[in-house]
Amino acid sequence: MKRVVVVPNKQGMHARPAEMFVRRAQQFKSKIEIVRDDYRIEAKSIMNLLTLGAAQGTELTLEAEGGDAQEALDALAEVVEKDFLEEDAESEAPQTNTQNKN
Amino acid sequence: MKFSDFICREAIRTNLDAREKKDVIRAMATSLLEAKKINEKDYESIVEAILKREELGSTGIGRGVAVPHTKHPSIDKLIGTVAVSEEGVNFDSLDGEKVHLLFLLVSPPDRPGDHLRALENISRQLRDDTFCRFLKQSKKPEDVAQLLEEADSNKFSH
Numbered sequence: 001m002k003r004v005v006v007v008p009n010k011q012g013m014h015a016r017p018a019e020m021f022v023r024r025a026q027q028f029k030s031k032i033e034i035v036r037d038d039y040r041i042e043a044k045s046i047m048n049l050l051t052l053g054a055a056q057g058t059e060l061t062l063e064a065e066g067g068d069a070q071e072a073l074d075a076l077a078e079v080v081e082k083d084f085l086e087e088d089a090e091s092e093a094p095q096t097n098t099q100n101k102n
Numbered sequence: 103m104k105f106s107d108f109i110c111r112e113a114i115r116t117n118l119d120a121r122e123k124k125d126v127i128r129a130m131a132t133s134l135l136e137a138k139k140i141n142e143k144d145y146e147s148i149v150e151a152i153l154k155r156e157e158l159g160s161t162g163i164g165r166g167v168a169v170p171h172t173k174h175p176s177i178d179k180l181i182g183t184v185a186v187s188e189e190g191v192n193f194d195s196l197d198g199e200k201v202h203l204l205f206l207l208v209s210p211p212d213r214p215g216d217h218l219r220a221l222e223n224i225s226r227q228l229r230d231d232t233f234c235r236f237l238k239q240s241k242k243p244e245d246v247a248q249l250l251e252e253a254d255s256n257k258f259s260h
Binding site: 010011014016023 | 228229
């Protein structure tokens with residue numbers, strides 16, 4: 001199963017978005033991979049995600065294989081399309097009183 | 103991007119004494135200060151910003167590696183340094199492992215692309231087991247510098 005997403009946020013997939021993605025991915029049993037052009041990584045490792053160097057506008061194909069593949073793709077697409085943007089907004093907010101959201 | 107584009111050789115440290123996350127970050131920032139890559143007047147504010155970033159979520163990226171970092175308005179070109187801890191530092195990494203290898207990055211506020219490319223370079227190179235292990239085993243800053251040079255000339259490419 002596949003799903004194409006585009007990195008929407010100005011900061012791209014740096015360490016914090018990568019961590020958010022991996023935390024979510026680890027909640028699923030399915031094997032999850034990300035493909036950028038002809039480069040493929042296993043998606044449950046932050047280090048792997050950072051190797052993508054995915055800047056704003058980068059097209060990524062999420063691939064999942066397993067019993068909860070559909071749920072995983074839905075959840076992970078939402079992380080990229082929604083949480084990455086929120087993370088950007090938060091990091092660009094004034095530095096005072098930065099709260100740890102969850 | 104290559105290591106030589108952003109790692110300050112003079113600021114590389116091995117055999118870190120510091121064991122706590124905040125002390126390690128302070129020691130690495132001090133090495134950049136001593137190498138004159140950051141100004142004394144900005145030192146505290148840079149350290150504070152890096153620690154604040156850690157509160158949002160650990161920059162431990164797995165395999166015993168961490169990439170503490172911040173943006174700072176006093177910086178006009180991405181700068182970084184490397185530190186090796188034989189004992190390991192508790193970094194609250196997602197995989198629960200202690201951190202033995204740290205890349206600290208300070209970047210200008212409006213260059214997200216450079217920061218991403220530095221992370222890309224670090225993570226791609228460190229996926230090579232030999233490179234990662236050799237770096238963690240480095241006893242002298244010159245050893246680290248040499249390994250980074252070799253990585254830059256694709257000795258560990260995959």
